[in-house]
Amino acid sequence: MGRKFFVGGNWKMNGSKAMISEIANFLGEPLDSEVEIVCGAPAIYLEYAKTVLPANVSLAAQNCYKVKSGAFTGEISPAMIKDIGLKWVILGHSERRNVFGEKDELIGEKVGHALDEGLSVIACIGELLEEREAGKTTDVVFAQMSAISKNVKDWSRVVIAYEPVWAIGTGKTASPAQAQEVHAQLRQWLKEKVSAEVSAATRIIYGGSVTAGNCKELAKEGDIDGFLVGGASLKKDFVQIVNAKK
DSSP states (O other): OOOOOEEEEEOOSOOOHHHHHHHHHHTTSOOOTTSEEEEEEOGGGHHHHHHHSOTTEEEEESOOOSSSSSSOTTOOOHHHHHHTTOOEEEESOHHHHHTSOOOHHHHHHHHHHHHHTTOEEEEEEOOOHHHHHTTOHHHHHHHHHHHHHTTOSOGGGEEEEEOOGGGSSSSOOOOHHHHHHHHHHHHHHHHHHTOHHHHHHOEEEEOSSOOTTTHHHHHTSTTOOEEEESGGGGSTHHHHHHTTTO
């Protein structure tokens, strides 16, 4: 059985009730039924988005902390995400790493706790431009994978999102060949460090300036199992990206 194509929309710190209603409206258009669709909404709008998005579109929190409750002002926990009826969270996004200073170890701990609490996780990894130019892409992403992997007991609830930081929001996109090369290396890492079964079954999706114009070429690559889309997920173009395999 093949890996089900997965398209995530990361709304980041964008949105209002009116905007979310507009997104819900265009997501009501025909979407490929063979694609799993998950949108990451700001925490304050998760419950509202749940009431307006089509039933075939799931919701994710954009972050959570590594414990169930406590004195952590401003954070939310996996238990809270579950309590409002959701099952997905995005963790380790490059903005959490590079704007808010989250380290590999913390991200790994958060992934482990979210999984232990019953959530599914979109776990993000990726290298900076200077790291790619220094030939350190695999060093960086393998270290990030290692920190995540040591906290994972059930890989069936993990989607890996490879997002080269130099391609996020910049208009630069890794070419299909560049993206495929790293995805294949990640799959080989999983085979060697975890198991052949996990390597074959785990979805590795690409993020980084994915658009309606480049999604079909990216989707043709054998180890690219979908996308994590930023800005384009706020626009009607997102429908074309969801339908990239059609």
